[in-house]
Amino acid sequence: MKHLLTLLCCTLLLTGCLEEECTDVVTYTAYHPVVLTAAEWRSDDFSTTVPQQVCDPSAFYVYGDILFVLDRNAGLHLIDNSDNAAPRPLKFMNIPGGVGLAVRNNILYVNQYIDLLAFDLSDPANPEFLSRTKDVFDPYTDFAANLHGTGDVTVAYTEGTETMQVDCNSPFYGRGWMMEDGIFFTADRQNLDFAMAAAGAAGGSSEQVGTGGSLARFTINRGTLYAVDESSLRTFSLANPTEPEFMGITRMPWGIETIFPYKNMLFMGANNGMHIYGIDNPLQPEYLSTFAHVLSCDPVVVQNDIAYVTMWGGADCGNRGDQLSVIDVSDPRDPRALQEIPMSNSHGLGVDGDHLFLCSGPEGLKVYDLTDDGRLGAEVHQATDFPAKDVIVLPARRELIVLGWEQAGIRQYDYDDTGRPAYAADISICN
Amino acid sequence: MPLLLLVCFTLLLPPSLTAQQRPTTDGPSDPPARNWYHQLGGSVGWARNGNNDFGPAVALGIGAYYHHLRQFGGLVAGAGMGFELMNADREERLASLTALAEYQLGKRALRPLLRLSGGVALPVGSPGQSLDSRRAGALLHPSVGLLLLPPSGQWGAMVLDLGYRFTRVDFAAADNRGGSFEREVSYRRLTLGIATRF
Known part of the structure; x- marks a missing residue:
């Protein structure tokens, strides 16, 4: 009898009849990725000319009187630093994905994700685009941490509230954040910042x-x-x-x-x-x-x-x-x-x-x-x-x-x- | 299939375990001379609950029940209540109100029985889970079992049963991240119960 009961229990456990269903409807703060396609970020349009405020400086460089400040995932600020007590914004170049830069003989070299760009700085207030050398850095490295395999890149996340169904038995449930279909769900913005932490x-x-x-x-x-x-x-x-x-x-x-x-x-x-x-x-x-x-x-x-x-x-x-x-x-x-x-x-x-x-x-x-x-x-x-x-x-x-x-x-x-x-x-x- | 096994098992019992051979005054397995009984019991329930790193995960629950029963020959009917811890990890507990119908096979001291219990279940929360709202859900619990009667005139029968308990409830509660959730859960449990009837 004992063996029969054991056998019966095992049989039932292996069937779907004993599969519990538990579904939660939860409200998350959802972060939808803002994706730049490879065609968009390679458009060679760097023409955001109005100087902008520096928001998230990730790197800096000096050439002559010009101070360059890379703004993470945004672009490059050119600042007239001839008087260091009164730095004056000159130009903002729309170069999302810039991590490294150097200047030689009035030519600026800066990466844009996996490409290398060159600009003529003869007139620092109006840098002239010279060339793009494609695919010279690797994705998933410091230079292109957010680049997808397709060449598209996630540049930011937009925040919103979203209600969704979640399996209570999901091993990812209850961890404070989860990712589904490219959308990052979390109850705490810091979780997203941690997940996105990108070197630069x-x-x-x-x-x-x-x-x-x-x-x-x-x-x-x-x-x-x-x-x-x-x-x-x-x-x-x-x-x-x-x-x-x-x-x-x-x-x-x-x-x-x-x-x-x-x-x-x-x-x-x-x-x-x-x-x-x-x-x-x-x-x-x-x-x-x-x-x-x-x-x-x-x-x-x-x-x-x-x-x-x-x-x-x-x-x-x-x-x-x-x-x-x-x-x-x-x-x-x-x-x-x-x-x-x-x-x-x-x-x-x-x-x-x-x-x-x-x-x-x-x-x-x-x-x-x-x-x-x-x-x-x-x-x-x-x-x-x-x-x-x-x-x-x-x-x-x-x-x-x-x-x-x-x-x-x-x-x-x-x-x-x-x-x-x-x-x-x-x-x-x-x- | 389980019923067939139990019937076969009962029929193969040695005569010493059947009531007919016992010296009795009121008949081999007659219940005491009253129609109303109390039944107090408990059960353990198993279910599959997703998967973990080692394979299917198992959810285990326990429950305690009380029923007030009336005997009509081979039929028993009654009503009662119960309290169950359905999932210790999620701290889910239910209270239930159920009606019960039972059919006993034969007149032996050890007799098989078929039982159907049904009613409503209500989430009751726990110290770690404060409910914002809840809704009673259906409960259905078919089972097969064995009734072991004491020697005639003595107090207390024993009931063992094997069943399948289905319960569905909805409730809303606060989560541990400052948010809230609305949960629909269907418990499907293989149950093993034991009770005393007096």
């Missing part, structure tokens, strides 16, 4: 080109444009500056974050170390060495054969503490640690002679002395009034342009012989 930083510096921050993903060195995503270095020949030519990909370990040019080398900041590549042949970067460290987020800058690497261990960066490393790279095939200084909150950084400017997030901007041999000395100044993420140092003008965390905007400082920063102006952001 830009900059770069060298030779007769402009200057970027330490979180750059673009740089120009020896007449060649380099761009890094999470796992590769892409090389573009600028032999014909109006039409950059994609030369190839150098595969790298996962976790590449920044690129910095120094002499005939490229220094890549990665989340597990600093990689050095030689560019004696600019079109064929040669791996020289890696200075390995614990998992962390770390930009790198170099001066006088000394590399300064910040290693931030917060959030997604390994949670392994925080420090600034000073590394002797006089022999780029054998970098040697000179100092490892514990820090509390280190991010982007820049150097000018005997001063190092360190962005410390909510602790603001810190200024350290550098000794004659390049080691880190005492902290001599701190500007605590602005949450600093990255900095462009302009030694010739003794100016600092500081990119703020989140939507803090951009703050500019002058600095004196001692490195003391003095407030100059803010570039505020829209509400």
Whole structure:
């Protein structure tokens, strides 16, 4: 009898007669994707001419008197920064998808998702579109995180209320958000922000080109444009500056974050170390060495054969503490640690002679002395009034342009012989 | 099929378990000399409830019931109430009002029975689930079972039953995200019950 009952129970359990039905009618905040088709974003129409307010700055770059600010998923602001106490908007270029930029000889190079664009900046108030080099970056990387396989891209979400039926037994139900038919449903906007979190930083510096921050993903060195995503270095020949030519990909370990040019080398900041590549042949970067460290987020800058690497261990960066490393790279095939200084909150950084400017997030901007041999000395100044993420140092003008965390905007400082920063102006952001 | 199994099982019982061989005064399996009975029982119910990582998920519920019954020869009819925890994860509980009709086969001390119970069920909420609104739904519960009578003149019979309990209810409640939902749920349970009748 017991076996018969067991058999009967199993039989019934395998049938649909015992399948419970539970349906909830729920009201969600629904976010419908705003999709730009490949044809739309490749229309080569960048003509939104009226200067607009910066809303979500993700990267910045300086060329001459022009400050470029990339607005995430919107476009590029050109700002006349000849007087850093009174920056004046010049132009807004409608380039959604821009993540990295660099300028050389009056030609601006900026990515648009997976394409590379070139503009003539002879008249900065009216940049002239020169060329589009298609499909030179990969989708799903830092350059095109929201690009679909079809080439369409999600640029924003519109918010609305929607009632829908949900199976109470769905494993996705009750998690606070769910995705169905491309629509993101959530009770909390923060869930969408988390899901959409897209990386983006830009900059770069060298030779007769402009200057970027330490979180750059673009740089120009020896007449060649380099761009890094999470796992590769892409090389573009600028032999014909109006039409950059994609030369190839150098595969790298996962976790590449920044690129910095120094002499005939490229220094890549990665989340597990600093990689050095030689560019004696600019079109064929040669791996020289890696200075390995614990998992962390770390930009790198170099001066006088000394590399300064910040290693931030917060959030997604390994949670392994925080420090600034000073590394002797006089022999780029054998970098040697000179100092490892514990820090509390280190991010982007820049150097000018005997001063190092360190962005410390909510602790603001810190200024350290550098000794004659390049080691880190005492902290001599701190500007605590602005949450600093990255900095462009302009030694010739003794100016600092500081990119703020989140939507803090951009703050500019002058600095004196001692490195003391003095407030100059803010570039505020829209509400 | 289950009924056939139970009938066959009963007919194959050894004589020592049948009432005819017992020394009785009122007859082999006669109930006490009254027509009204109380029945108090409980049941466990199983159902498939979607899938988890390891295959079909199972929902388990328990319930307790009381019925007031009247015997009409081989027929029994009555009404009663119950309380059920239908889904512990979702904290769903029901109260029910049911009518019951039962047909007993034979006169033995251990006799098969067929039963149909039906009525209405009402969500009652729980400490973790405050209901905004609710609506009573239908309940239907056919089952087969065995009635085990005590020696004649003694107190309390035992009933075992195997059934299929269908209940459908609607209710609205607040969720844990500050919103609310309206739920329609159809419980389909294989039940195993035990009760005492006195």
